[in-house]
Amino acid sequence: MNWRDRLLPASFRGVGFWIDQAKTPVGRKGQLHEYPQRDLPYFEDLGQQAKTHDLTAFIIGADCLEQRDKLLKALEAGSGELVHPWLGRLQVKVGECDMTHTRQDGGLVTFSLKFYPDRPLPFPTATVSTQKVLLAKADTLLGSAVARFEQAMTLIKAARIGIANLRNSLTGVYEVIKEQLKPLIEQYRQITELVKAVKELPKEVAAEFKGDAPKITTGKDTNAAAQAMADLVQDTMLVKVAQWVASMPVATPAVKLSSTPSVAHQADQPVTRQEVPVTEEMKALQKAVGVAIDPMLDKADPKHHQAINDVKEALIAHLKAVASSGVRQVTKSFQESLPALVVAYKQFADATRVTQVTQSNAMNHPGFSPNDVKVSRE
Secondary structure, three states: OOOOOOOOOOOEEEEEEEEEEEOOOEEEEEEOOOOOOOOOOOOEEEEEEOOOEEEEEEOOOOHHHHHHHHHHHHHHEEEEEEEOOOOOOEEEEEEHHHHHHOOOOOHHHHHHHEEEOOOOOOOOOOOHHHHHHHHHHHHHHHHHHHHHHHHHHHHHHHOOOHHHHHHHHHHHHHHHHHHHHHHHHHHOOOHHHHHHHHHHHHHHHHHHOOOOOOOOHHHHHHHHHHHHEEEEEHHHHHHHHHHHHOOOOOOOOOOOOOOOOHHHHHHHHOOOOOOOOEHHHHHHHHHHHHEEEEEEEHHHHHHHHHHHHHHHHHHHHHHHHHHHHOEHHHHHHHOOOOOOOHHHHHOOOOHHHHHHHHHHHOOOOOOOOOOOEEEEEO
């Protein structure tokens, strides 16, 4: 193959043309310094030459005016792909160009084209939403939990379940669930409200079997039904926890205040700011999630084990994403015990964050803080 066969057909944004000449600067650019009474000049290197492309191009033929208009439209777009006969495919921006028509060259339009280098457009990249993944895994777990409960109940003869025994068996469900979710409850008190929601469960279950209590009951079936119901409640609790954790957004970087408003000004116009999580709290919650879920994995069958483990991994992944957007916690030492309001103003220039200070330090009274106060570093 000779050099002519290796040439590419010239075009810009898909519009073809012919090229007579192409010029591209190479080498280094710089400034030459010449001094009086010195024979040797000094060249100051300013970097590599910009790869601008000067092309002398033309369009010829009976349809040259139509082809000219297409090329003009492509040049007006400003940037695109240039197929250079000698240099290949380049991403460029359009610079200063000239177009020439002459009567003696009928059917011929000549162009002087200048192109500057441009960065190629990046390919779109997909970012996994840990929130959506967690919600999807929670839905899958809920479906698996219901299926497990229904399968367990089909193996139990409902007519032989003692309602009184069943009610007594379910009395301890709340305490069992509360104990197994204790690590999470200690981290975030809001989950306690979810646990309280199962208190009325024994009454609801009793209502389902109302009027069906037989004279002769079997303890085995009663215990199995109670266990199936307890498992269902526990799985549902985990789904609720996953949905609650998924509601935590991945925060954008916090913006520092350019000035410190006075307390009186903040009383009239409170400072508004985005809620940013504390990294240490998120890490502690990650650990608590594993401690609370592991006992559930130990007693699950293989299929349900996978559903629970998927939720566990999705929970930890989202909490890591939230933690990565958070701020670190540091300890500030004061010579005297200060009210939480004063600590919040000194540390954050925001008196409205007094609640954050009291919660982070488990203060019994907002008027008295410890000498070493835990606060978020911003």
